[in-house]
Amino acid sequence: MLKEVLLGVLTGAVALTIGILLGHFAIDKGSSVPDWVRDASRDVDESIIEKFLAELDTNQLRENLRELTKVPHMATTPGDEATVDFMLKRWQDPNTGLDSAWRENYKVYLSFPNKTSPNKVSVGKTGYLFTAREREKVYKPDQEDPEVVQPYAAYSPAGNVKGKLVYANQGKMSDYELLNRTLDLTGTIAITRYGGEGRSKKYTSFIALNAINAAKFGIVGVLVYTEPYDMNDGLVSESETYPHSWYLPPSGVERGSYNIDFGDLLTPYLAAKDDTYRIPKEDITGIPPIPAQPIGFEDAERLICELDGDDAPNEWQGSLNCTYKLGGPGFKSTSTFNNSNVHLDIYNTERLEYSANVMGIIRGSVEPDRYVIYGNHRDSWVHGAIDPSSGTAVMLEITRVLGKMVKEGKWRPRRSIIFGSWGAEEFGLIGSAEYTEEYFSKLSERTVAYINVDISVFANATLRASASPAAQSVIFTASKQVKAPGTTTTVYENWKQYSNRTSPNYGIIPNVGFLTGAGSDYAAFMHYLGITSMDISYFYDRLVNIKNTYSIPLQSKTRARIYPAYHTAYDTFDYASTYIDPGFTSHQAVARTAGNVLVRLADSLLLPFNCSDYAESLDQYLGQAVTAFEEKLAAKGISMEPLKKAVQLFRDTAAKLDRLIRDSDLAKETPLKVRQMNDQLMLLDRAFLDPLAFPEQYGFRHVIWASRSSSVPTFPGLADAVEKAESTGLKEDWDQAHKHISIVTQAIAGAAHTLDDVI
């Protein structure tokens, strides 16, 4: 019996154990463990990222670019409509498309040349001593397309003006003042070169300012040309330029939008819908008051090299085949142009046109009400292979791979992703600005970040990124996981070699620029909405500043202020695939880096933003401000102590939040606690907004990164106010400097409060 008892006990014990194990592990506790508990605490999946990066394909990128650049696609033209259809087709593809995609129209105020009455630049009473080219020279079939728009300055007013020519360098106030010391500028025409700094859109807004400046001196018209010294590393002959190299041919003309503000000019702060109130055209500010027209350097040479007068200063000289003179005003007596006027006959017309954004989304699984936005504009000036289609090709390749993973059920991001293909960017970031106006509240409340990839590849040397400091760390993380094309190292390491700085926190790291201007569609997101934004591309090596000779096939070391075919009829698929990125490996590197950033922002349990990196940037700005201004302000009885204290408070609260994050086991935390920290990180940039800080500047509300005229790289309101006060010496202007200290102090302290313990 003992044996039987033992057997029974043993059997029982074994069975009991099995039962306990079964009961504990095999039977689900039903509704007591909700499914969402695991989902809510899931972090980014590195294997998904690896797969995603591996799928991004150079051939796809090449074919995207080929398709996008078949015809010129200036905003609202038939070519633009074709790209709208193409984007929609791709984003609505059942196998590789997004959850949904649609178009959104705005009725926007655009400026075009007149097809039947082209703009004319000429010399002589009847205009036939010389006439500038109306079209760029044809080297490839692309330039023959009838849809290639005549070079022009959008928003330059129509008008027929004439006058003696003067050469005014870059048309800065100081340039005109210098001329004005020796010449009577009244009634003259100024020829100027592209370059200089604009507050706003890309590289052309300065020229609106140029014409505004010029008009103050009585100048009646402005010509703008591309100086080969600035763009071609000095090369001027046809045999050395495209199609023989990446350099700009003598007839190439850089188009541009000559306006200072961004967004639709008739509907500031209002989305440009059909019935939206539009300001009277005469109330538009920031556009040229006098006619302006861009020309190529071939034509510029004819004009500049015939000028009379004193030699221009050394820094005004360039690579054209003569010594640049200031003008008599007018031409040399020995010239065939002697005594002749330059005539500008400008026939630009403004029209309201429907411009489309194409929008596409991938719905988030856990936090659908958090958005990561990725965008680029779609419109070009001509074929726009580099600007913007290199970026659009990248965006389409990213959406193809992510779309496929979603359609196959292999992945869905934690947060929602919104893709935007913006319209009418070239005219002044219009599509993106109108979008942010229409959906202001929704986007302000929910957007985690905006990633902008406009021109994705300027050149093949190195990554370039500008960003809110909060985003530095995720860009670093992403770039460390991508191989740099043509090297054996990572994008991150390669970048660090080309462009770096010494960080107090980290030592030597790649240099991430600040988004202080309005160079592309990030402007409305960063400056108007205060959304943590970034702009990513592949770029030149700008370490050298010497005339170089090795120009073919890859232009990495150059002085060119931008890739030379920029905004001309030579920015084509042929140009891009021959000279800019033949293997499309730089496109791929950008797709991988920006795409990796995108997925991390969308999938990370905790947003990969670092507020101590923000503190480091504020500290840097504070240091610059103290060095440049503290003594001057103290002399006027204005203290910088409150600003110093605010930055210190920010540094302390950022460190505190960092510690809280580090000490938290996020996967075990309540989702509401993680959300709380994520909200603190997401809304950090929002805390720097002050809609009344810069009343004169449309859309600039971020008191740290707003555009700045002063050359001191620090808080823009303060820098500009001190600069003005110093020049006028007026008490009321020093008062404004004091006011701007208070504004930025309150913004920084206010942001610090958001990083502190939540209550």
Place this chain on the structure above:
Amino acid sequence: MLKEVLLGVLTGAVALTIGILLGHFAIDKGSSVPDWVRDASRDVDESIIEKFLAELDTNQLRENLRELTKVPHMATTPGDEATVDFMLKRWQDPNTGLDSAWRENYKVYLSFPNKTSPNKVSVGKTGYLFTAREREKVYKPDQEDPEVVQPYAAYSPAGNVKGKLVYANQGKMSDYELLNRTLDLTGTIAITRYGGEGRSKKYTSFIALNAINAAKFGIVGVLVYTEPYDMNDGLVSESETYPHSWYLPPSGVERGSYNIDFGDLLTPYLAAKDDTYRIPKEDITGIPPIPAQPIGFEDAERLICELDGDDAPNEWQGSLNCTYKLGGPGFKSTSTFNNSNVHLDIYNTERLEYSANVMGIIRGSVEPDRYVIYGNHRDSWVHGAIDPSSGTAVMLEITRVLGKMVKEGKWRPRRSIIFGSWGAEEFGLIGSAEYTEEYFSKLSERTVAYINVDISVFANATLRASASPAAQSVIFTASKQVKAPGTTTTVYENWKQYSNRTSPNYGIIPNVGFLTGAGSDYAAFMHYLGITSMDISYFYDRLVNIKNTYSIPLQSKTRARIYPAYHTAYDTFDYASTYIDPGFTSHQAVARTAGNVLVRLADSLLLPFNCSDYAESLDQYLGQAVTAFEEKLAAKGISMEPLKKAVQLFRDTAAKLDRLIRDSDLAKETPLKVRQMNDQLMLLDRAFLDPLAFPEQYGFRHVIWASRSSSVPTFPGLADAVEKAESTGLKEDWDQAHKHISIVTQAIAGAAHTLDDVI
């Protein structure tokens, strides 16, 4: 063996079963069911609310009021400091206090009379034909306190002016225009009566406008008196007024801050810290340009009844013992004042003083980063028993009961609660405004609602509430759970009898007012931050508009524009406890209603806001706008269709969110889904902000509830713009009307987008 096998099998089976049961039920799955899952889905506990309501005690309320009103406590005086200490002591009490409490100082610009050189109003060259009282008559020891401030008009400039007297009714533009038809007003002094409508602070801002208007006609000084017809139901004799009834004695003078804007006048949009930039004093707008002084009706009678000239219009007449005349200008030839000037000798001085807010918090358990703010000001003009201490007494009783529950570990709210005892409200809502400026970002991001209880009991008839429409439903819910004092019904039912409207959604319901002005500290929260706000009190029966006789002890039916001792030396504990709320049962009813709202906002799983109620209000405003303006606008080619569509969209998306909420089993939902809906509800009012819509008006950013001059109860920007355009007939003014349609359309559509599916 069979038996043994069977026994073994049986033993095994039993043991297996026991094991399975043990394994399943007895052994916790450890970390697999986090504790927070239950907490995160917990809803408001009705039994807690019942206990809380039961604990709110009339004796405590009475003793709070007695303590708060021992001495006059005008902002920044020693009496005010004493209340700071008292609040801190209560909120830091170890048994009934809050989690923490502290004071926050601002250095603010205040205006005071000069103790050694009192303001003087007199008649005759040497000033001794007649001199107005410098102090109110003493009936009780309270009026003898040396700290009783001389009646004055804060922010009236100092100055010595004299002139012939005219009577100008309420000092409205139309009043002065009427006078100006027959009289030369240059160099005159105007005597006016309190009343009329101000854009801003309480009942006095109109008088800043009065003086601003007056100056336009060359008037050099303004007197303001309290008309017994408006305040005393016509009673004028000492035997019928306090201390014999609640009516204002003949010598009582209503003090006030004569400014239009709110917040510290030298630091608009900036918190008034030590080093904050201050605008030059001469740049302050919205304060009287000429001296002004309030007087009692006893003195006013002496002046008005001696006036020469034509009879004033019927509506200008009052209860003083004569027919009111317009003035010669000046007095009757038969008067002893004949030919004499009225002299105003005003010695007000402005000073920067530290004013304190006292802040206290109860930390939230589940969503500490969500704030419900409850506040009232602490400063009075004199003893301020009703204004503001009746509200402070209520706040202290609420914090006592909640604090006790927290300290005893019986309760902790889901969300954080912030209590604010604001300073310097009487001078222009200064403490609350500075607070919102300093913590702008943090409060904007996280605040669920603001509850204001300033004067808690005006009278004993009925609840009065003004609120964002989103909050209507929670006020109803709360008021249904409270018994109305002196009745057998609920506060809700009683309220519905006194003040109701017919809602398209609900039928007859109590009427909740709109928060369109800046009458108390809700202004900065509602208008500047866009936080769903409400203002709660007990009030008169205003259904009757006849002279009544039954004045003792409870003043429920009256024509008085406010309780008669308002802003005088008679607003004392004796007055409040004898005439306003002897049993403190109305205080209790307000404490219960507002406290119930507070706990529901803090504890409800889903925020008790209703967006369809908001839609109903927008619909109502739209209807008014269409009726009043559509034809006029159409005649100018301006369409209201976009606005109609926006309201329709709002209605549709609100209904959609309502359905989503109704169809969700919130307790089982992921906390992130509930948070998503809560964020939609919390941020709804925020979506109506436009910081550029009303550039002339400090702090008004909410495009639906901003203050309005037009009498049409609809969208304020539109109403005021149409009114102006009609009066000027200028195209540019009709353009502004169009612009305001676009502004409000975009705001409403933008808000609708936030209610829609989140992606």
